[in-house]
Amino acid sequence: MIAGAVRGAAAVACLASALSAPAQAQLVTSRVDPTAGTAAIELWYRVPAAGYDLKSPGIARLALAAAAASHAAGGSSLSEIVNRLGGSLSLEVYPDISMVGASVPASSAVSVLRAMTSAFFNPAITAAGMKIAAQDSAVVAVKQPFDSLRTLQDALFAQLFSQGPAHYAPVPDPSAFAKLAQSDVQTFASRAFQRANAILSLAGNVDKSLAAGIAGNDAAVAVAPYDSTPAGRAADISVSARAAGLGLGWTGPRIADTRAATAMDFVADYLFDPDRGTVTRAVRAQRDLFVNGQFVTLHDPGVLLVTLSGETAATSQQTVLDAVAAMAQPLDAAAFAQARKAFLYHILSQIQTPLERADNAGWYAAEGNAQYAPGDSSGTYLNAASSLDPQFVAQTVRAYLQRPVIVRLIQSSPGTSTAT
Amino acid sequence: MTRLTLVLCAAVLCLGASPSVVRQNDPAADLIGTQVRIAAGLDRQSPAQNGLAALVAESVLQTAVGGTPLQDAVAGEGGSISYEIGPHDVRFYLEGIPESYETMLGSFRSALIRPDFSSASVARARASLNARIAQSQQFPLAVGLQMLNRTFYTNSDAGMPPLGLPQTLAGFGSSDARAFFTAYYLRGDAVVSTIGKIDAVAPDAFDSLLAVLPAGSSAPAKVSIPQLSSNSRQLIARRDIPVPWLIAQYKAPDLRGRDFGPMLVLTSFLERTLSDVAGVPSLSTPPQAQRGVGAIYNFDTQPASVVVFVDGGGDPERVFATALTIVNVLGHSKLEGDLSDMKAFAVGRFLDESTTLRTRAWLASTFVRQHLGPDYTAQTIAAINKTTAADLQRVAVRYLGFPNIALVLPRDSQQSPSP
Numbered sequence: 135m136i137a138g139a140v141r142g143a144a145a146v147a148c149l150a151s152a153l154s155a156p157a158q159a160q161l162v163t164s165r166v167d168p169t170a171g172t173a174a175i176e177l178w179y180r181v182p183a184a185g186y187d188l189k190s191p192g193i194a195r196l197a198l199a200a201a202a203a204s205h206a207a208g209g210s211s212l213s214e215i216v217n218r219l220g221g222s223l224s225l226e227v228y229p230d231i232s233m234v235g236a237s238v239p240a241s242s243a244v245s246v247l248r249a250m251t252s253a254f255f256n257p258a259i260t261a262a263g264m265k266i267a268a269q270d271s272a273v274v275a276v277k278q279p280f281d282s283l284r285t286l287q288d289a290l291f292a293q294l295f296s297q298g299p300a301h302y303a304p305v306p307d308p309s310a311f312a313k314l315a316q317s318d319v320q321t322f323a324s325r326a327f328q329r330a331n332a333i334l335s336l337a338g339n340v341d342k343s344l345a346a347g348i349a350g351n352d353a354a355v356a357v358a359p360y361d362s363t364p365a366g367r368a369a370d371i372s373v374s375a376r377a378a379g380l381g382l383g384w385t386g387p388r389i390a391d392t393r394a395a396t397a398m399d400f401v402a403d404y405l406f407d408p409d410r411g412t413v414t415r416a417v418r419a420q421r422d423l424f425v426n427g428q429f430v431t432l433h434d435p436g437v438l439l440v441t442l443s444g445e446t447a448a449t450s451q452q453t454v455l456d457a458v459a460a461m462a463q464p465l466d467a468a469a470f471a472q473a474r475k476a477f478l479y480h481i482l483s484q485i486q487t488p489l490e491r492a493d494n495a496g497w498y499a500a501e502g503n504a505q506y507a508p509g510d511s512s513g514t515y516l517n518a519a520s521s522l523d524p525q526f527v528a529q530t531v532r533a534y535l536q537r538p539v540i541v542r543l544i545q546s547s548p549g550t551s552t553a554t
Numbered sequence: 555m556t557r558l559t560l561v562l563c564a565a566v567l568c569l570g571a572s573p574s575v576v577r578q579n580d581p582a583a584d585l586i587g588t589q590v591r592i593a594a595g596l597d598r599q600s601p602a603q604n605g606l607a608a609l610v611a612e613s614v615l616q617t618a619v620g621g622t623p624l625q626d627a628v629a630g631e632g633g634s635i636s637y638e639i640g641p642h643d644v645r646f647y648l649e650g651i652p653e654s655y656e657t658m659l660g661s662f663r664s665a666l667i668r669p670d671f672s673s674a675s676v677a678r679a680r681a682s683l684n685a686r687i688a689q690s691q692q693f694p695l696a697v698g699l700q701m702l703n704r705t706f707y708t709n710s711d712a713g714m715p716p717l718g719l720p721q722t723l724a725g726f727g728s729s730d731a732r733a734f735f736t737a738y739y740l741r742g743d744a745v746v747s748t749i750g751k752i753d754a755v756a757p758d759a760f761d762s763l764l765a766v767l768p769a770g771s772s773a774p775a776k777v778s779i780p781q782l783s784s785n786s787r788q789l790i791a792r793r794d795i796p797v798p799w800l801i802a803q804y805k806a807p808d809l810r811g812r813d814f815g816p817m818l819v820l821t822s823f824l825e826r827t828l829s830d831v832a833g834v835p836s837l838s839t840p841p842q843a844q845r846g847v848g849a850i851y852n853f854d855t856q857p858a859s860v861v862v863f864v865d866g867g868g869d870p871e872r873v874f875a876t877a878l879t880i881v882n883v884l885g886h887s888k889l890e891g892d893l894s895d896m897k898a899f900a901v902g903r904f905l906d907e908s909t910t911l912r913t914r915a916w917l918a919s920t921f922v923r924q925h926l927g928p929d930y931t932a933q934t935i936a937a938i939n940k941t942t943a944a945d946l947q948r949v950a951v952r953y954l955g956f957p958n959i960a961l962v963l964p965r966d967s968q969q970s971p972s973p
Contacts, residue, residue, distance in 0.1 A: 167582045171905040171931060199837050213837045218895060220822065220902020222839035239898075239905050270837045410629055421688065475632035479651050482584040483634075487909035509584075 159332035160355050162499045164491035164509040166342050173243035173340035174492035176224075176235035177254055178333040178500040181326040182360050183227050183304035190322070191306035192271065195227045196314055197323040198234055199270050201253050204263025211263065212236075212253045215246060222489070229291060229299040230360040230432070231500040232326070237489040240339035247344060255332065257323040264316045275308040279376045282443035282543060283426055286381035289373055289541040290439050294383050298362025330356035335496035337509075338488025359433035359502045368539035375543035380447040381439065382454060382538040387530070388434035389503045395436055396518040397530040398429035402438060403477045405457050410476060413457045420446045433502045438535065448542065455538075461531040464524035478519055485509040575760050576747040576918045576928045580911075583750035587649040587911035588659070589919050590763065591745045594738035595643040597710035597774035604711065605683070605718015606734050609726055610669075611637045611644045612679035617670040619661040633658045641703075641712035641855045642774075643743075645919075647912055652754035659759050666739070667766045671731040680723050687717050691793060695863055698801030698960035701789045705958055706803060706859060710774045742771030747919035747928075749911050788959045795964050797866030800874050802957035806851060806858040807949065809924050815937030816945040817851055817953065819893070821860055822900040823884075824849040824877060828864060831876045842907065847873065854920045860953070881954050884946065893943060900938045905931070 159177075183194040202212045202225060212234075216223040221238035234254065238246045278284055288303040295301045333355060336342070364385050387394035405413045406427025414425050422444040429438045442450055465473065485491050491509045498507035508515040599606055615625045615635060628635045633650020635658075650658050690696045703713035741764040748760050807813030828847040829836075842848070846865035852858055864873045908917055908931070917930040926933060 165582050169580070169582070170909075172909055202837055217826075217839075218899060220899040220904075220906060222906055223837060225838050237906055237909075239902050242902075266837065273836065409634070418685075472630035475651065475654065476629050479585070479632040479634070479649075482651060483649065486583070486585065486911055489909070 159329050159334050160499060160504075162333060162335050162495045162504050162507070163342055164335070164337040164485075164495040164507065165488075165511075166336060166338070166340060167488070168339055170339040170488055171240060172221075172237050172488050173240045173246075173338040174235065174237050174336065174488035175243065175247050175250060175340065176233055176335040176492045176496045177250060177327075178231060178233045178335060178496035179326055179331050180230065180355060180357050180359050180500055181232050181331070182299035182302075183229050183232065184299060184302040184306075185322060186325070188299065188302060190314060190318065191302055192275070192304075192310045193314055193319065193322050194232045194326065195225070195271050195274070195305055196264075196267055196311055197257075197259075197319045197326065198225050198227060198232050199267035200259045200263045200319055201257040201323055201327060202234055203266040203270070204253065204258060204260040206249075206252060206258070210249075212246075212249050213266075215249050219246070221246070224489075227304040229302065229304055229362070231497070233493075233496060233500075235335075235489065235492060235496075237338075237487075243340040244344060247340070251329075251334075254323075254327040255329045257320070257327050259316060259320045259323060261316065264319065267319075268311055271305070271311050272308045275305050275311065278305055282375070282377045282379040283424070283441050285373075285375055285543060286379050286441040286443070286541055287439055289371065289543075290381045290383035290441075290539065291437070293368045293371055293539045293541060294365060294385055294437055295362035296365040299360050300362035328356075333496055333499045335492045335499065337491035337495065355500075359500070361432075361434050364435060365539075370540040370542075372542040372544055374546045376545070377443065377543065378445045378447055378545040379441060379443040379543035380451055381441045381541040381543075382451075383440070383541075384438045384535050384538045386429060386436040386438050386534045388436060389431050389498070389501050389506060390434070392503070392506050392514060392518045393521060393526070394530050394533075395429070395431055395506075396515065397522055397527045398436065398438055398534065399431075399481070400474070400477050400519070400522055400527055401458075401461055401531060401535070402427045402429045403480055404473050405454075405461070406440065407476075407480060413454055416453055416457070417442075417450050420444065420450065422446060423450065425450075431498070431501060431506075440538075445545070451540070458531070458535050458538075461535070462528055464528040467524060470524045470527075474519070474522060478516070481508050481515070481519065574745045574922050576745065576922050577752055577760070578747075578749040578914060578918060578928070579752050580750050581753065583911065584651075585649055585911060586652055586655045586748065586750040586752055586755065587647065587915050588746060588748040588760065588763075589912070589915040590646040590648070590662075591643045591747070591919050591923060592646075592739055592741075592764075592767075593643050593743040593772055594734070595640045595712070596714050596716065597642055597707075597712040598734070598738045598772060599711045599714065600775045601711060601777060601779075603726075603730070603734070603775075604714045604722045606726055606730060607644060607738075608639045608683055608717045609676065609679055609723060610671075610731050610734050610739075611639060611646070612682055613671055613675050613731055614646075614665050614669050616675050616678045616682070617665040617668070619664050624661055624665045627661045628658050631658050631661075635662065639716040641707065641710075643923075645916070647915070649911060652751045655755050656759050659755070659763055663763055663766055666764075669735055671728045671735070673728055676726070676728055676731055680726075683717050683723055684720050687715075687720060690717070692795070694793065694795050694799035694865070694962040695801060697791055697793055698789075698799060698863070698962045699803075699861065701791060701960045702801065702803040702861075702958050704779075705789070706805075706857075708779050710777050712774075712855070713779075738772050739767050740770045740772055741765070741767040742769060745919045745923050747915045747922070749915045749918070788961065790961045790963065792963050792965045795962065798964060799866060799962040800864045800871060801960045801962070802862045802874065803960075804860045804862075804953055804955075804957045806853070806860040806953055808856065808858055809853040809920070810926065813945070813949050813952075814853065815934075815939075815941045816949040817853075817860065818904065818934065818938055819896050819900045819941050820881070820946060820949055820954065821849045821851040822903045823896055824860075824862060824881060825903070826899060827880050828862065828873060828877045831880075832864065832873050854916075862957070878954075881950055884950055886947070886951070893941065893946070896946075897938050897941060901935055904934055904938070
């Protein structure tokens with residue numbers, strides 16, 4: 135651990151000046167820790183991945199990458215700066231939110247915060263930045279069909295939501311990027327990444343006073359979360375894909391219903407934890423099978439997604455359905471107490487590092503409930519978890535986890551999809 | 555008791571009594587993590603005992619505590635326990651919520667007092683290991699490293715497969731496991747490295763963890779491994795993987811030597827160079843486990859090693875050859891300018907990869923086990939920052955010359971095995 139945060143008065147004044155324009159960003163922090171060796175700095179945005187008209191698939195991914203790769207006048211791009219420092223750069227696009235984040239040595243927190251806000255609050259997309267972004271996005275898109283988990287999740291979202299951002303894959307077919315012109319990306323980035331839309335999430339060794347010029351904790355983001363319209367009666371579907379798989383999806387409680395949302399997290403953990411989940415253990419003998427189950431906390435509604443990747447996935451469908459149905463009855467009190475402790479541990483183990491904490495704080499703020507982030511000092515999430523009891527969990531399962539929508543990936547050449 | 559207190563910002567590290575107990579109090583953490591290192595690793599095995607170290611460690615996790623296997627008992631209290639078998643020691647790692655951490659420590663202690671080596675327990679341990687072995691064969695980097703390690707260590711079994719092989723495990727029974735445990739689970743060379751919200755636990759809970767083991771220390775089993783009579787420095791394996799991987803291994807300087815810092819700088823330089831040469835554009839930094847190219851400096855082992863790996867997304871041999879050429883030029887050309895960029899990158903990589911409780915506990919124990927102070931971050935950054943151009947060239951020439959190479963190829967590959 136090093137005492138790394140640069141707290142020079144001049145640097146603070148310079149940064150505050152750069153950030154203190156009239157429109158402000160929302161600031162969220164998670165365990166700012168002056169003893170940590172690194173700082174995590176992230177900007178989160180509420181933005182539809184397929185564009186504001188939902189007719190430009192991939193534009194958020196391309197704009198995010200282009201802003202990170204474009205050189206400021208006479209300077210370096212954000213990606214070059216972070217790379218030179220030996221840090222990590224993250225670009226994440228979800229249907230309704232996007233994020234750029236960096237984990238860097240604490241001594242460089244000021245300069246990276248300055249570079250990031252400069253690159254995104256007033257993005258100036260260059261031709262060279264566009265070229266790098268197009269290559270980078272194409273590589274991500276080319277790899278995606280080989281990732282059954284992402285393929286299944288995208289397909290489940292598309293079936294669960296008939297309209298809105300969630301109906302569209304955030305990373306589309308590679309050819310979609312080629313259709314997006316630099317001017318379109320510039321227009322989109324200027325609107326999407328402006329200061330008033332931003333949520334600045336900080337964790338680790340970074341001086342909170344650096345952000346004083348941006349906003350207080352209670353500042354609101356200029357745009358509301360982009361919700362999608364649930365399909366009334368979602369249809370099951372079979373899709374040709376590179377690899378076989380099976381996905382099951384249910385819509386669940388909105389983020390404001392914290393106790394029910396936490397109960398859904400508990401169910402996902404109890405059944406699908408990678409090491410200890412009851413379903414995970416039940417199918418462990420199937421060596422080719424990779425199981426993932428998670429409740430995705432969204433503004434309204436959230437979704438429980440279960441994916442099984444591998445040639446034998448279809449044979450385990452009933453195992454999943456039976457396990458979910460069994461949760462509609464309260465667990466034995468002793469077993470529940472142990473499962474809740476295990477759940478608490480799993481939650482806390484996922485927010486150990488500055489980057490993990492900034493990720494969590496940013497996500498929950500972007501979805502509309504910053505205080506509910508598991509690492510938030512209010513303890514909202516942990517209180518909700520501690521308040522769970524077997525009856526409430528069973529009641530939540532009965533309320534939300536009835537018939538799922540099912541997506542089957544059929545291994546063959548890509549192309550077709552059929553409702554079944 | 556010698557009590558050394560180092561104040562590093564808000565963190566305090568204390569070196570406790572024998573066996574070494576390293577404490578990193580981090581009040582901001584939500585959890586507590588403890589690594590327990592016991593000199594019962596691969597080099598304690600004789601050639602006929604390959605896999606026995608893992609079978610013993612797995613049996614400890616299978617030991618019933620209050621009627622429940624230790625691993626499940628810990629999970630039910632809000633934690634996890636796992637182990638790794640290293641060339642020299644077994645490294646248990648116990649992590650959990652502060653409220654019940656003392657209970658978890660107590661369960662672990664109970665299992666160490668009376669490990670269950672009954673036939674049934676050993677059979678469960680063997681089944682668990684066989685599943686892990688099968689899984690590890692799907693990871694080309696692990697396969698390549700196992701092959702390279704077998705030729706890297708010449709006077710002990712430290713290079714044998716860490717979990718053994720199904721056929722060797724099948725031959726071990728209760729008496730073998732019990733004898734290995736009795737001979738090598740001693741507290742003399744052990745290190746307990748704990749981190750996180752440790753103030754929530756009574757101080758003596760960590761000190762007493764290993765008090766249940768007998769005093770004393772052990773020596774590695776004396777082994778002479780015959781060298782293969784071949785001029786080739788290349789090993790080949792075929793597995794069910796989509797693309798070929800190239801993995802190269804070099805001897806590397808000791809953690810305590812003056813070449814430690816320069817080798818860290820060189821390793822990170824190699825990693826960046828490989829990434830550039832591989833030519834796959836990536837703005838995002840992939841997690842370590844997902845990287846297709848990279849360089850790892852294993853300073854935890856003696857002798858230390860550097861491992862370089864390239865996957866076959868493009869042409870791994872071309873990428874590797876180009877990177878080596880660059881290192882060779884670096885070693886033999888006059889370097890001009892300062893090295894601040896290379897050093898900043900090396901510091902950044904080190905800090906970015908040492909953020910989890912597990913890694914921080916491991917780093918502290920690694921430094922203490924090699925008789926250095928527990929303030930690993932300060933020592934590492936100092937070693938990097940004092941590196942000169944002459945140091946880099948000396949280390950490049952001395953160590954990065956002739957690697958052993960493992961090629962892990964897809965089963966149906968027609969690729970020539972020639973270098």
